[in-house]
Amino acid sequence: ELSNYSPWEDDGWVPLTKSGKQKSPNQIRNELQRYIDQCKANGTSNQTRIIEQMGVNSNSFRKFMDPSTYVNQWNATANGTYWSAAKLLAKVAYEKELAKATGSGSKRKSTRDDYDSDDYDVQAVTKRYK
Secondary structure, rough: OOOOOOOOOOOOOOEEOOOOOEOHHHHHHHHHHHHHHHHHOOOOOHHHHHHHHHOOOOHHHHHHHHHOOOHHHHHHHHHHHHHHHHHHHHHHHHHHHHHHHHHHOOOOOOOOHOOOOHHHHHHHHHHOOO
């Protein structure tokens, strides 16, 4: 059963793959870019609004999104965009899963319907952090 519990709001939360490993900055970067592209394509949002929604500085966002900025990709976890993007993507996937589980959903297309929540195993994450 899914509830309104939000594991990504806990201190110490880490974005995990289905196998239980921490998601790399490259994985988060790619998922975020896909999400931004989908929002632009269906007209539900744009990059500027998503950056504002994450609450990150546009320069930090630009730096994070350029993989050549970091010699070692894991250094990008020090950039707040990594954590903000991971939380945003987890929330979007969770809301999509919750809508699917409760059978509710709006008739109009939303970004949650487009984002591929298979990238996050929401039930495993929720169970792990309850």
